[in-house]
Amino acid sequence: MSNKIKVGIIGGAGYTGGETIRLLINHPQVELVFVHSRSNAGNPLYEAHPDLEGDTDLKFTDSLQHKVDVIFLCLGHGESKKFLQDNPIDASISVIDLSQDFRLGESLPGREFVYGLPELNREAIKKSKNVANPGCFATAIQLGLLPLAKSNALKEVFATGITGSTGAGQKLQDTTHFTWRANNISAYKTLTHQHLKEINRSLKQLQPAFAAPINFIPWRGDFTRGIFVSSVITTDRSLExxxxxxxxxxxxxxxAVVTDGTVDLKQVVNTNKCLIGLEKEGDKVVVHTAIDNLLKGASGQAVQNMNLMFGLEETTGVRLKSIVF
Amino acid sequence: MSNKIKVGIIGGAGYTGGETIRLLINHPQVELVFVHSRSNAGNPLYEAHPDLEGDTDLKFTDSLQHKVDVIFLCLGHGESKKFLQDNPIDASISVIDLSQDFRLGESLPGREFVYGLPELNREAIKKSKNVANPGCFATAIQLGLLPLAKSNALKEVFATGITGSTGAGQKLQDTTHFTWRANNISAYKTLTHQHLKEINRSLKQLQPAFAAPINFIPWRGDFTRGIFVSSVITTDRSLExxxxxxxxxxxxxxxAVVTDGTVDLKQVVNTNKCLIGLEKEGDKVVVHTAIDNLLKGASGQAVQNMNLMFGLEETTGVRLKSIVF
Amino acid sequence: MSNKIKVGIIGGAGYTGGETIRLLINHPQVELVFVHSRSNAGNPLYEAHPDLEGDTDLKFTDSLQHKVDVIFLCLGHGESKKFLQDNPIDASISVIDLSQDFRLGESLPGREFVYGLPELNREAIKKSKNVANPGCFATAIQLGLLPLAKSNALKEVFATGITGSTGAGQKLQDTTHFTWRANNISAYKTLTHQHLKEINRSLKQLQPAFAAPINFIPWRGDFTRGIFVSSVITTDRSLExxxxxxxxxxxxxxxAVVTDGTVDLKQVVNTNKCLIGLEKEGDKVVVHTAIDNLLKGASGQAVQNMNLMFGLEETTGVRLKSIVF
Amino acid sequence: MSNKIKVGIIGGAGYTGGETIRLLINHPQVELVFVHSRSNAGNPLYEAHPDLEGDTDLKFTDSLQHKVDVIFLCLGHGESKKFLQDNPIDASISVIDLSQDFRLGESLPGREFVYGLPELNREAIKKSKNVANPGCFATAIQLGLLPLAKSNALKEVFATGITGSTGAGQKLQDTTHFTWRANNISAYKTLTHQHLKEINRSLKQLQPAFAAPINFIPWRGDFTRGIFVSSVITTDRSLExxxxxxxxxxxxxxxAVVTDGTVDLKQVVNTNKCLIGLEKEGDKVVVHTAIDNLLKGASGQAVQNMNLMFGLEETTGVRLKSIVF
Structure with missing residues (x-):
């Protein structure tokens, strides 16, 4: 066990914290040293995450342990920056932040963050000690657009996406009340979703002149996990x-799997994959992308980034059995 | 409109209040005079019940109007009794209470309540001015057992029932969080459900010597509306x-529809029906019953009771199109 | 009963046939004279539609009865035309066709069809004896676009819509297998949906010069009933x-209910309403529309048309209690 | 790779075949040598199991390869026996059969089968070359009753269980039509489920005098994966x-995880665990058990058995991340 990566998790009681735990306790090259949660300190992890009963007897702690190689910040937006400011972390410890605090180039003294989308920034991630993990919708949308941007072919985008209820987090709220959400569909943050900023930033990294709007309509879906996006772009290139x-x-x-088959959401649920399908009609290409919002859209991508940062095979511990059905 | 039944609803912002409104605004013999809700007073009904937009412009009120023929109490358990004690209602006004406050023979000065299960007490309901509307699980279980009790054939019962999330009410809680409840099943109040009291009371009305236990296990289902119960009883009678x-x-x-076909829950969802199916194997009979918990298990049955109390045809306004699919 | 509308249904065993039955047996001004189905002749309706047990004892017939005022054709696409050609129907009998056979101006000798979208063609429907009932997606999309077309403001449209499984009909198929469809999302007929033709026809009726594409991506949703569409159009008009x-x-x-609130699908499920909501951001307006695909998208609209054709109040028998939850 | 277990799968296109593939391609001690399917021969596995695209390029074959250590039979009931009779398999090759063909002590010349419930027969499984993998409901019910049988305390059982749609297999049928099954509950094979035989056999292995009935009512649930069972037994033992x-x-x-917390189905979905919870009221104990029907109820348990048969740690490759949400 001596040369395993030693990991600490901050904010282990939430959804992304729980998923990160689930991945790391089965990761062959990781030793999960501590899971920090002020409100759950002293309780076994399985009190907050009952599915872990029988899998681990580890307990939450409220004290930071510093003999780790990397820390995952599974905190709410705004809290990661605050945590790093309030809690001096040794410069030798890597940080993977799952919030949106450092996705737009923000930095702290001594900590420059790389935007952790491996399909865009793999080499930079490998060399980085600080990674800002992308947003879930941002991941699904970008992976559908990056190749077009790479070839300077991206124009105005019309995208509609649908997300599972886990995207809304753990807190009880009207839009995650079962009675309301079951069999329901609704739109929110129409054309104003906060992930558009990081999407635009990535697209301009590949196509600096890109200035057209990404018109994005997010929908709430009546399922728990997953994001499905269809994006329409005008192009004269052929489907081939x-x-x-x-x-x-x-x-x-x-x-990132480009398929000739159909894209359906459940093919990727509970996996770290992004499935990408293309269709062309007239001068419009439609790109369908599907991910699991908690894995490729959060914790899975975070572990993928950790693998890259520590020189492991990228897929270690994140080749996951899909739910399929 | 002069000889329509004038109705007031107390507690119109909750689930049973909403369903009662939905039934009464389409009831051909009813004039819905007022809907009382302290917290929503002044707002249109469709602010609390958005599906009513376009159907009615009526507003909630916080003042009681007394020129009505009947009041529906759609309040929480314990609140109906308190309401009647705190608010003097003219003796000429009938009361239909959807809480459990008067189901076990409780009364107030001048107000004796009849247990409002029409299939058990139709004649008494017709003559009554005060009706205690049965509980949802109580309705589904009793309708599966009453004929056996009538013929003194009821013995120990083993019943399992499953209920939709609306049974848990409007309040946000962990067990109605979409992320938790979707695709999930769990048990609660095992062998101790509060409806067992009213069930026993009804069964003894028909089979006074009945003293065996009703072993009832309620489950939470991953759907919004409906109750399905399977009850097992030992008997030497033939299926015929x-x-x-x-x-x-x-x-x-x-x-109450006794079917030779199979009982599946959705046949009754959004209707006031109870579907009843029988199977026999060895010395055990299994009775399957299905209702919509908010209709035959609450507001639909309340309107059925109103019809009886006011001499209308029992089905007026409660012949409803099922959801079917 | 003498002056009720006498109705016959052809193709009563399918989804739209069943829904039409459900509406007509509770319609106060209708006498349902016969329901035709070759494969089910002689069986009670409730063998094909078990939820109708206890509601009606009517049986399917395979002989056409001609003493009716109107016939609803609930047949597959292509079969309505064939039925009318093979079975001489007295010219005095009105026809409401739910297939797509007559939506684009097709006619038969002696039978000119009006496109049965009441919000577009109410006066023509009132005078017509033959109505071609619109498609489900067509209804939801048009009702979101017609006002723009009316004021000559419609430009290229980018629309995404999601439909329940009943839209795929009764036949068992891979995409309606529960195991596949539950918790799943997928796209189909991307940019090529057959309803685009009737949509374009209606839009040009109001805005004859309209020639821009309707870029429409249909999705399969993991629910049974309902359609939700978000359409994006460029416009310089203000939200007000x-x-x-x-x-x-x-x-x-x-x-057709234009709401200032949010549009969520379940507000209209099991009703004949179309809910319409508008949002504006920059130079883009987004129109959200929601309907029940089997009601406003099929059988409910057909009965609405019948009401208009026979001089009844438009809402008779189609003011329905929503499922809400 | 030389000393990995070499595995072949017969019947790889069905649900249990697919799940077995999903487990074995990530199993660190297994080399998946071939997947046999006559109807899919030559196609990549991901044509039948699209979620596997990007995970493996292996193709189905219709020729048996004999250089394997163990064969998983993922065939329909009746077909396993026929397969072994028609296809001579070298005596050195172990067989794990997922059908019900050998669960009741049936054998073939040279092949004696052990009933593969590790919690009952672990030592025998370790020594066996032929294992009959238990049924899904059988696993969930037995694991809830075995400890009582072990202490001769088992009496008549009243059990209700609910299963996901995958329990009904891949074939399209009325009861797995999405439109019917969504939001629905129904009973089937009331008191006559075929798994009762293997359950009784196991119980008598521990409590030879046990002769009371297991009254079991299976329900169809509106979810895809999982089984939840509540069993009631009379006993004078205390909860402790x-x-x-x-x-x-x-x-x-x-x-097998005995929990003091509540048992909810999703805690085990996509895992190989069985969660067991106990409640006591009066003289009745209620045992709740939950499993994933395709894993602990089929393919997961099969791999668990393989691990035991080949001297591996029992959990190798079957410590799976639950779906949780």
């Missing part, structure tokens, strides 16, 4: 050219 | 005898 | 102007 | 005694 573009772009990226 | 017993008992009762 | 445009257009149309 | 009985019985069995 486009498929080649996408296949070339994602060659060697194990979790 | 049993079917005749049930058919005879429910002859002339329009909402 | 747009709301007024929509409110004016739909004034006096009882089932 | 009972808990100790269960904890002792399952000590050292990693997948």
């Amino acid at each position: 050219e486009l498929k080649k573009l996408y296949q070339d772009f994602y060659a060697g990226h194990p979790f | 005898e049993l079917k005749k017993l049930y058919q005879d008992f429910y002859a002339g009762h329009p909402f | 102007e747009l709301k007024k445009l929509y409110q004016d257009f739909y004034a006096g149309h009882p089932f | 005694e009972l808990k100790k009985l269960y904890q002792d019985f399952y000590a050292g069995h990693p997948f």
